[in-house]
Amino acid sequence: MNLRMPEMLREHYKKEMLGYQLSLIGGDLASAWTHLERSHILGHEYPFEHTCSHWQMLKFGVKNRDLREVLGQLPRLLVGGIKSFSGVIPRGNTGGANVSALKPMPVPAELKLILDNSKKYPHVRS
Secondary structure, three states: OOOOOOHHHHHHHHHHHHHHHHHHHOOOHHHHHHHHHHHHHHHOOOHHHHHHHHHHHHHHHHHOOOHHHHHHHHHHHHHHHHHHHHOOOOOOOOOOOOOOOOOOOOOOHHHHHHHHHHHHOOOOOO
């Protein structure tokens, strides 16, 4: 059970969330969404961060009047954190309504390196 995100991983997760906010403020919706997907990949093993990524995706859907995304995020919000607790996580899944919540996906190389290093060195800051 992963309750606490390793420090190294937390820093990268926060960078993605900050990138999301800055892109959203700057009106670059495609970049904002990419940052949300990356935050989901980094945080989906941890209940709080996983749920937070889905919450931001829901808010993004509402802001952009994307009914498909809003409806897709509601069940993910309800069960995403539980899936993190149980360890039933499809590795690499980007978390959006455009993909099955159960589908494993390739992890981008730079994120794979971050995830692997955070497991080897959980208390190291990057």
